Amino acid sequence: MINQKLVEIINEEVEFQNNQNQKLGEKYRKQAEYHTKLVEKLAEKVAKYPHYALPILEAHIQKEEPIFSVELDVPELTLYEEGRIYSLVRCKHMIRIANERVGA
Numbered sequence: 001m002i003n004q005k006l007v008e009i010i011n012e013e014v015e016f017q018n019n020q021n022q023k024l025g026e027k028y029r030k031q032a033e034y035h036t037k038l039v040e041k042l043a044e045k046v047a048k049y050p051h052y053a054l055p056i057l058e059a060h061i062q063k064e065e066p067i068f069s070v071e072l073d074v075p076e077l078t079l080y081e082e083g084r085i086y087s088l089v090r091c092k093h094m095i096r097i098a099n100e101r102v103g104a
Helices: 002-023 026-048 050-068 079-103
Strands: none
Touching (some): 002 026, 002 050, 002 079, 050 079
């Protein structure tokens, strides 16, 4: 059941991200470039393998989390680094939303 919800949510995320890219400025688009490409690839994967949506998303999070969930004391992150952090947060959010929808 959660896999079905994740497929829906990943597709919604593609639409959301494309809308945000259109509405917000160039800085946002550069920052979100990684996430935009990622969710498009995720949507393709889960279309082929819908029963594996959760493991696919969890594998991505496990790869990113050790690096981009670490809090650093640096004056300024690059747009790419900020984008990877944004993407990690959004991916975790997708799982949280799927769990809420399954429970509702």
